[in-house]
Structure formats: C-alpha cells, structure tokens
Amino acid sequence: MKRLTILILVIMAIGGRWSAVYAQKRAVGRQAPNILLIMTDDQGYGDFGFTGNPHVKTPNIDQLAARSTRLTNYHNSPVCAPTRASLLTGRYHQRTGVHDTYNGGAIMAAGETTLPEILSRNGYQTGIVGKWHLGDNYPFRPSDQGFQYSLVHGGGGVGQPGDFYENFIRTDSSYFNTALSENNRKVQRQGYCTDVFTDQALEFLKEKKAAPFFLYVSYNAPHTPLQLPKKYENMYKDLAFDTETDRQEGKAWAKMTDNDKAAARKVYGMATNIDDNVGRILAELKKQGLEENTIVIFLTDNGNQQLRFNTGFRGLKGSTWEGGTRVPFLISGAGLFEQNKDVNALLAHIDVVPTLLEAAKIPLPASIKTDGRSALKTIQGKPAASRTFYNSWNRGWPEPYRNAAFYQNNYKLVASNADGDDLDTFGLFDLEKDPFEQNNLVQSQPALARQLKKGLDSVFTDISNSPNLTPRHVIVGSPHEPVSILTRQDANGTNMGAWLSDKATGYWNITIAQDGYYNLRSIHTAPIAKGTRSLVRVGHVQRSAVAKGHSNAVPINKVWLKKGDYLVESWFEGQGGVTGPYYVEVSINK
Template identity: 45%
Template structure:
C-alpha cells in the first residue's frame, strides 16, 4: 500500500521497516529515470536476436546488442505471479498471488512495491498497460504507489475482468479499448499497443525534469491475437519452416493453426518493436537518454507452439521454455554494451536491483527473496552466491510435486507428479550440457534429486502459510472507490474457474467498511431471457428482486442495510430451475 510521503523515514512505519541498499544515497536530481518494459506471453524465441529467422524485431535486436543481457533469467510460468515477484522482490505466494484469476491474482495491500519505494526517493511513478494484481481498492495500482495509472482490467483487454465495453466486443477489443485512467474509464482511439505507447511518451515528456519510474506493461502478444492489418501484412509472404531452426533443441511440432498463430504473434511483437523504437527516440529527442535506464523482459514463455530457441515447454510449464525469458538492461554511457551474463537470475531480483541502482531503501519488515544483481551487471562481481530458485504453478494453490522446479547452480529438478509418487518420479537435468532438458539424470543421481526435493519442501513450508494467501478482501463503502465494480476475475470457488460460462458460480471476499445501505446492480452477458428473481447474499444477509423484464441485461436491487464486517458475497439469477451468474456487480454505498 502507498506509504505516506509526508512521514518519510521519521515515521514509525517506515523508520522501522527499511534498510539502506547503499550508504551513499544520491540526490533525487542525480538519480536515473527508469523505464521498465514487460510484454505478455512473448517467449524467449520471439526476438530476432535469439535466433528466430522469421520475426522482425530490429529495435529489440539493437537494444539487446547495446544492453547487458541476463541470458538465464527466469519468470514464473504465468503472468500475475511474475508481476508480483518483480514488484516486491518476493516470491508471489508470499504476497497472496498464486494464479491468474479465481481469486489468485490479488496482491496483499501490505506489500511494498517498487513504486512505493521509489516514491520515497522523489520519483514520479506511472503504470501503463497491465497491472493484474487486483482491480478493487485497496489492491489497485494507484493504491500500491503509482501516481499515474492508465491500465486495463483483469488479466487482459476483453477478458472477464476488463471493462464491460471491451468484454462485450471480443472480436475487436484491442482496437479503441476503454482504459482506466486513475480509476476512471476512458474511451481511447487506436490499437492498444499504440495507445499505451502514446501514453508512455506523454508521461516521459511531462516528467522529463524529474526522476521518474515508468512501468510499461504491454498486454500484447497475449490472446486474442488481434493485430493491425499492416502489421500482419509484413508476414503475408512468410512460410514458416521448422526444419531450418537450429538443430539439437527440444523437438518442436507445429500444426497449421500453430503456424497461423505464430505469424499473428510475430506481427503483434513487430508492432511492439516499432513502439519501443518510438519511445526510445523520445528519450533522444528530449536529451535524457543517458539519464534513463531501459529494462526489457517478458512475463513467461509463449502461449502457443512456435520457435523457442530450442527450449522445452511453453507458458504454464516449469521447463525452460515456460519460464526462461529475455532480460536486457540498457544505460547509455554507464553500462557495458553487448555484455552477456549467464548467472541464473529471476523476477524476484528486480526490486533489490533497482533499489541498489537508485540508492533506495529496501523494505525490511518483510522478507526479500531476491538478490541485488547490480554488482554482477557492472562487473564488480563475477558471480552470485549459490542459491536455489523455485518455480511452481497450478490452478489454485501449490501442489507438491505437480509442475514444480528447483534450480541450484547448473542442476534443476522438475516435478510433474502427484505428492505420493516419491523422488523416483522426479526429473533431474544438468543444464550446462543439457540446456534443452532432454536427458533425465534422476536415476543416475538420486541423492541430488532428494537434496533438491528437500529444499523445495522447506521452501514450500515457508510460503504456504503466508497470511495473504487466504485474504484478498476488497473494501466496499469507502470514498476511494464508489461504486465498486466486481468482476469474475476475482471469483473464488471451484466453479469460479468456469468464468466464461453462464452457469459458472463463485463468490467474492469483501469487507463492508461501514454499516450503511448499499445498492446492487447485477449485469449479465446476455439479455435475461426468462422472468425470475435476482439474489444477493452476504453472510446471513440476503435480498432478492423479482424481475419481469426480458429485454435487459441487468437487474437492480434497491439499497438495503448491511453491517460492517467481512463477508462472502454471492449473487445469482434464478429462472425456470436454472441459475445464471452475473458478469459484473456494481455495488454502491448510499450516503444516509
């Protein structure tokens, strides 16, 4: 949650919860600007510099050549956990984030983010694009340290957690989308990547005389693979041929649908490439390039089968193709160009590294899992102390040993097995000679498998009891957000996973901040076809509204009194023996 800057380090909260990354703090005017760029579902192989013979990314290729590159940098298998890691320097599960929806993408408000830390140093902070760590107070980006927020909702434009207009236009949601500016919906004009870059350029221009932190999180090339015609035309004559890919990698099988999807992804990435070029040129035009750090990474592996540089796996897996991503850091005149570092690193290292670069205090009231990479980047250190890195993902909470990985040094264990199968079912790879994870050596080195599995067990025990995992209560009835719009993005419950279906069902964890009257508007995907009744339930408080209107997509329940407290909020529509769940609920506190 945002720290009160007027209290600074003298406050009891901040004064007892920070330690200095560097004793020689710079003045704000001497601190570099930071532009942190992250793309969505762009895999390691979706850049020409990484050997892809088809994709056109001249700007990213040039950035790679002029940057320090971390060639073995890791994200999480899916989006929201990666973003929680880089924002906090902590494993996502400590922050309450464990999935991409179904209540698993809500970061605890107590977490101290990069934005909050940098604000203490006088930075202007802005986020553009994708947040994906909570859409309601107190979990929004503006509640977590960002001065300016220009973001879509949920996990992607047009998804169930996004603005209703975007969701209602699934075939064109990337064009002219509604975007939230500091909590207020704003209709935009243009393709989403262009819109976000225009906003990024505006932010840079307006803040050029002050240190700024810009988090530019493109939603592309995430599905739906909507792309501008002129970008797709660049690949009209391209005929993808996997036989020309470098030999020796993990086998890649693609069907015709994969080929078509790959071309659309490449077109979306080329659009991103053009736009990064526009932003980069803006820094030169404003003569602030030498005082601006550009960091580029992606959030996980590719969502479709396509070129991966020979790596095994894709998004959602813990194989290298699912979690290994590009990471470039560029600072003209300050960092060595075209330098490659092969030391394993991960998204948890982003916050401590940025803190070190900017002489910003690290939060000490919470465990920081990441490591400061800046000595490695500058050449002041040749390697990091050996450590283990942990990767895991499943729909819901972590399940040992399903889709888990531990990397320590050059060894990596992978689990694709239930908890009761034992160590013999785990896989072991030596990445120095087997970067494509083709030769399982678990039977040859069983003791090493057991040691790494025990490390996972200890790590699992340390994070599975993290209090935020069972919290995530959005707060209703405050001036910070009224009305509150609840979406299926944050549904809880097993049937909440069916967020696309009319018969899906879930609940929201909410805190009613004050005893008052509240109205509810239930909004459905389609017009209500049968007469029936709408119901709302919070704990033991339940109200219903008879409905005879079959021409509308919404049912309104007049205000009724609800006592302050924590609740499981449920809402549904009953008609002819069927239950239909709303896509959105507008909850409004009524002043009395």
C-alpha cells in the first residue's frame, strides 16, 4: 500500500508538471510575440561566414542563420536614413520626408505613424539602442515617434557632424566612452559603443520581460570611422587576402588596394565584435525565458561602403545595384518560421511593418497607407504573389534617373545616371538567371524595358509630390525640448557638402512655439579668436556679438522672437574669412 501511495504521488507530480508545462505553452501561444530587431550599419551581404566569407568570424550570427528562415532576395534602400524611415513605416522613404542622409534630408515627418507607435498602443514596451538617424530635435526624436526608451547617438554616425560635440572632436576615439542621448538627456557611457549599446539592450530585456516588447538594436558599427578594440583589431591584423576566393578572376574584390585591405581588416574586427554582442543578446533572451516567444530579426541597413568580398553582387553602398541594396535578412521565433530555410521571393523594408503586425495579430490602422504588404505567408512557404518594388536615392532631392531601380518579379530596371530619352542608357536584368547584373537585356527586350520604365516613372511621379518633402521645422521654445541644438547634420544649403569643414555654412528651418525672449549660442569646433564677430539671423531679426577669446562659443541673449516659422543662419566673421558653427543652441530666456 505504501508503494502504491508513493507511485500515485509520483504520477500526480509528473502529471502536475506536464500540466504546468502544457499550460505554460498554451499561455505562450496566447501572448503577443516579443520582437527583437537587430540591424548593423554598412555591413554588406558578404560580411558573414554563412554567406561565404572565407575570413570573417561570425559564429553566433551563423548559428542564428542556421535556425532562421533566410530571405535571400531582400532589399533595403542604398543608404542609412532612407532605410530606417521605410523599415519603421512600411512606406517609401520619400513619402516620409526623408530624402538624404544629411543636409536637412534625414528628418522624418512627425506625422508618420511608426511601428513602435502602433505596438505601444497595443500594450508593447518599446525601446531603441544605437542609431536613430531620423531627427534629433523635437518633434522628430525616438521618444516622439513611439519609443518609450532610447539610448542613441546623434546625427547619422558617432563622431560625424550632427553628433555631440564631445564625440566630433575626438576623431580617433569617438567610438569609446561616447556621449549619447538617453531619453533626451545627454549621458556619457564608458566602453566601446557596440558593447555599450548591447549592455543597455540586456538591461531592457531584464526589465521588460513581463510584457510584450519591441526592442530595436540599431548598431552604428561597422560604419566609419573604423575604430575598434585592440582585441578585435589584432584578430585580423595579419590577414593577407591570399586565398583562391580573394584572387577569383572577374570579381571586384580581386582588385582591392592596400587601403581597401586595411579597411576590410578593421571592418572584420568590428563585425566579430558585433557577432559577440549578438551572442550576448541571444543568450540573455534564453536566460530570461524569452526565446520561445520572441521574433528575432537580423539584417543590415545597406551594402558595404568599402570594396571587399560581397559574394559577387555589383556595386557598393549608395548604389541601386544589388551590392548596394540586397542585404541578409534572418527571421525566427514564436513558432512562426521554419528553421534553416531559404526564401527567394522579392521582399523589402517596406514589407516589415505589415509583416510584423500580422505576426502579432495587430491590424494595420486604416489611416495608414503602406507601400509594402505583409510577407508572413510568403515567408512561411506559400507561393509569392506578383509584385513590383521601387528603389532610389541621390544626394539632395529626388531625381528620376540618377540612381533608381524598378523591380517586377525577377526583372529589374536600373537607372544609373541614365538619360530618360534614351532607353539604351538603362540596364535591364533577369535576377533569377543573372543576380550579379552582368547581362543587360535592354536591347534584346526593349518592350519589357519600356514597361518597367513606365512603372518607375509612375512611382517617381507619385512620391516626388509627397507633401512631406517640404522642409522639416524644428520646434523651438517648447517644454518638450528646453534647449534646441541645431546641428550641421540638419543644416540646409548648397555649401553643406563641406560639412566636415568649418567652411560649411547653411540654414535651418524652425518654428518658434511661443512669443518670448530667446538665448542664442553659436558653437565652434575650437576656441574662437578674440575679435571674431559672431552673427545669427532669425528671419528678419539679426544680432551679433564679438568673441572675447578663450571660448568656443559666443552667446547672444534676450532676443525677442514672435511665434511663427523662421529661417535661421549663423556664421563667424574673422581673419580667416567666413566660417560656420558646429551647432547653434536656441533656448527660451527664463
């Protein structure tokens, strides 16, 4: 009887345990899936072991690829800010007002509805660490666009114009002990930037594990400047690039210069550091019991900037050739995606928002018109429907044939400095047979080329008339941003091509939120010589002051400004001629 009692107790215990496990699995099935989106910057298609690179060590991402569905025909925009705008809205970047990476063209319209905004309205905790690059002032910051937590650098890159002054002046070490913005407050974190962003991502996972979350880990590496810890630099310092792959005839990387090779060694070190940090995040997911119900996405924002192995795709970052826009995309988790599977359907950044919303069973708001569509069923194995996709980017404002592409299923029309009146200046390629874009079919299939050009023209006409392509106005004098910093990143003008130089001069568009006295402060990159005149113009109001020396800033206080829209200019007049400020601070005088 005693043995029977013990046996019954054991069976009950086991049964209770299995019931608990089953109940937990059912509960997981009912929960909205967490979403972890990891994106790196300027890491090309070939910068991974799983895509065939013979040199770079990326074991964690390679393992993630092996247990993910891999989208092998996925496309982003040719450069950073446009990709980010489309990724978070599901719309062509021109519709969002983003048309460049600087010169006032990298500020997304405040009226755009973003993925984190939709998710936060549906009970998600949202956070971003790393690179934002869609506006650093109110009302364009991450906190204004749906992120409840943010730890980001400024502008388009750490140490670039637009980033914090403390980073810009440290040209050889800005990736270490970097000044950052945490929930719109400047902080300084010790360590290497990729490690720092990962540390914060881990803290986010620990804090938010009880609720569904959306975490956007947007690494700025391996974007220039190519700075990295010695440990990772030493891993590749002796890399000779002397394998059969490196010498492969007909491949662009076979002609790498010594400078290209030096850059590649550093990029590979940065890539391995990223891989280690991705491994840390995935380990934390597992540790916190979040792995089973988390959709994990890994991708890069565009092609590689410098010449190196990229599996054979034509072109680099900035171009609409496949090497500029086709990037790895891995997706797994929440029981929705098959492991170790390739999907070759034509997909793009504009599809990510509707796809994730369908996966989370959240309807797309009726007020939002996306250019993309949900690819969930396609990723899960159903045949892809016929589709088209438009891609483009050029410095300044949209142009039709300078750097654009139009896809129709497996065919692609490329306009690279093309003449709209001469079809022979375009490229037509069958990507299914010719993914490396070597065989131009324009002359053999002119009717198809004309058909795709008609599609390109139609989309261009539509997006180039977007109301959001009007200039963004930073709102100054609002309690949401007591001190507004106008940076070179967002300055407009034809002279902003020299944005790394003090000769860069331009203007900003602002809206004064309320009548009042305002303080203006023009900041230079070095101490301003005594006697130099600092001038600021806000609309028709112009004021100046003379520098007293020993400071890199000249204040002009208590300037009366009325509520309204203004164009702001600032410049210095000294013995070296006219120079521009690094940035201008504007705050209401209290």
